[in-house]
Amino acid sequence: MNTDLTVGKPSTVLWRFCLPLFGSVVFQQLYNIADSLVAGKFIGENALAAVGNSYEITLIFIAVAFGCNMGCSVIVSRLYGSKDYRMVRTAVSTAMIMTGVVCAVLMAGGLILGGQLLLWLNTPESVIADSALYLRIYVLGLPFMFFYQVSNGVFTALGDSRTPFLFLAFSSMSNILMDILFVACFGMRVEGVALATFLCQGVSCILALVFIRIRMRALLPDPEEKTPVFSRVLFRQIIAIAVPSTLQQSFISVGNLIIQSVINGFGPGVMAGYSASVKLNNLVITSFTTLGNGISNYTAQNIGAGHPDRVRKGFFSGLRMIWLLCIPFTLLYFFAGKQFVSFFMTEPSESALSTGTIFLRILSPFYFVVSAKLVADGVLRGAGLMRYFMTATLTDLVLRVVLASILAKTALGATGIWCAWPLGWGIATLLSLLFYRRAFHENTISDRKCV
Numbered sequence: 001m002n003t004d005l006t007v008g009k010p011s012t013v014l015w016r017f018c019l020p021l022f023g024s025v026v027f028q029q030l031y032n033i034a035d036s037l038v039a040g041k042f043i044g045e046n047a048l049a050a051v052g053n054s055y056e057i058t059l060i061f062i063a064v065a066f067g068c069n070m071g072c073s074v075i076v077s078r079l080y081g082s083k084d085y086r087m088v089r090t091a092v093s094t095a096m097i098m099t100g101v102v103c104a105v106l107m108a109g110g111l112i113l114g115g116q117l118l119l120w121l122n123t124p125e126s127v128i129a130d131s132a133l134y135l136r137i138y139v140l141g142l143p144f145m146f147f148y149q150v151s152n153g154v155f156t157a158l159g160d161s162r163t164p165f166l167f168l169a170f171s172s173m174s175n176i177l178m179d180i181l182f183v184a185c186f187g188m189r190v191e192g193v194a195l196a197t198f199l200c201q202g203v204s205c206i207l208a209l210v211f212i213r214i215r216m217r218a219l220l221p222d223p224e225e226k227t228p229v230f231s232r233v234l235f236r237q238i239i240a241i242a243v244p245s246t247l248q249q250s251f252i253s254v255g256n257l258i259i260q261s262v263i264n265g266f267g268p269g270v271m272a273g274y275s276a277s278v279k280l281n282n283l284v285i286t287s288f289t290t291l292g293n294g295i296s297n298y299t300a301q302n303i304g305a306g307h308p309d310r311v312r313k314g315f316f317s318g319l320r321m322i323w324l325l326c327i328p329f330t331l332l333y334f335f336a337g338k339q340f341v342s343f344f345m346t347e348p349s350e351s352a353l354s355t356g357t358i359f360l361r362i363l364s365p366f367y368f369v370v371s372a373k374l375v376a377d378g379v380l381r382g383a384g385l386m387r388y389f390m391t392a393t394l395t396d397l398v399l400r401v402v403l404a405s406i407l408a409k410t411a412l413g414a415t416g417i418w419c420a421w422p423l424g425w426g427i428a429t430l431l432s433l434l435f436y437r438r439a440f441h442e443n444t445i446s447d448r449k450c451v
Helices: 010-043 045-081 085-120 125-140 142-157 162-185 190-219 232-264 268-304 309-342 350-382 386-407 414-441
Strands: none
Touching (some): 010 045, 010 162, 010 190, 010 268, 010 309, 045 085, 045 125, 045 142, 045 232, 045 350, 085 125, 085 142, 085 190, 125 190, 125 268, 142 190, 142 268, 162 190, 232 268, 232 414, 386 414
16 A cells, blocks of 8 residues: 655654564565575585675675665655656656666676686685575576565555565565475575575565556556656666665675675684674664665655655654664674574584674674664665765775774784774764754755656
């Protein structure tokens, strides 16, 4: 069901809109957690390391898909907020065409350069074959992931966070069952884990595209009313949001690859511990990011409707909401991190278990810091203030990469790498909050409707 985010009490509107988004991202992360869990439990520590190693490369593809999602979502939100339903349909078809071209280019690049990327990561000989196999199957499934992401952006732009939640709940649970079926029952190894993800993402994508087509027809029920399939004006507006969002996520992914290459130098035990704990950490960060994306949709709809005064109220409501979600994650990871990490492995080595536990204990108290950044970023992105958004994010990335590389060579060893996260988060959060304040002080957040 489509929802108008420009009316009603901001706190109530955001809670109703964002909680299904939070549920969606939990199920989305179950894809990767299930892969690592089944690999570690049923295949072995090296398989877990291989899946985690390949995951850092897949984040590059996810980054580009996320950019396409946000570019489409912000522009469609503004058009929907201004009640320009004819151009909503054109924006959706324009975004789909753009996504298809981008996906084809990335598939070709992934199939050709995937092996070389694994070598650049200093992947140990014991896991490189499994890493390459997992990555190859993942790349073949990119169309499913890309078109689902854009469809999800359309749903949230229309104020509907419930439909993608239901799709993901179904496909994620199916993915877990198929992981176990292929590996435990059919005796497949890493290829079974990758194939399960491939098939379940395909189901999600097809269902989402069918529902998007139904929603677009419902916006303009008159079959005689034709809309352009492609608009250069809207394409440029989508690109203006998509490219910075993609670059932001891509730079983070590249930074993670550099950090992964540093981690790989400590051996499979540290790799496996990091693979398990970073999945748990990414569950939290991706959840917060998705809530920030919901605030972007809220901001864009209200700007499109000419209600920038509601944006400030939405920011403080979003901050309260995301801090409430920080509390259970911080407590669980800090005090029960060892149990969570051990859940990924049948017989974890001391190195793997210690690595994962320390990682979570260092990062989890700072979730309150980084979550504030992601709320501010959501407002900046929804208002189209991408320069501010990029500056804060790149500051975080550069600091984490540089500090991780330096601290890894000290007496702290691998623990030094984990210390780089809170330092980068703290400075970047300060910048995002300053940029948010400046945007209101200079009256930059105003009517930025699509032309």
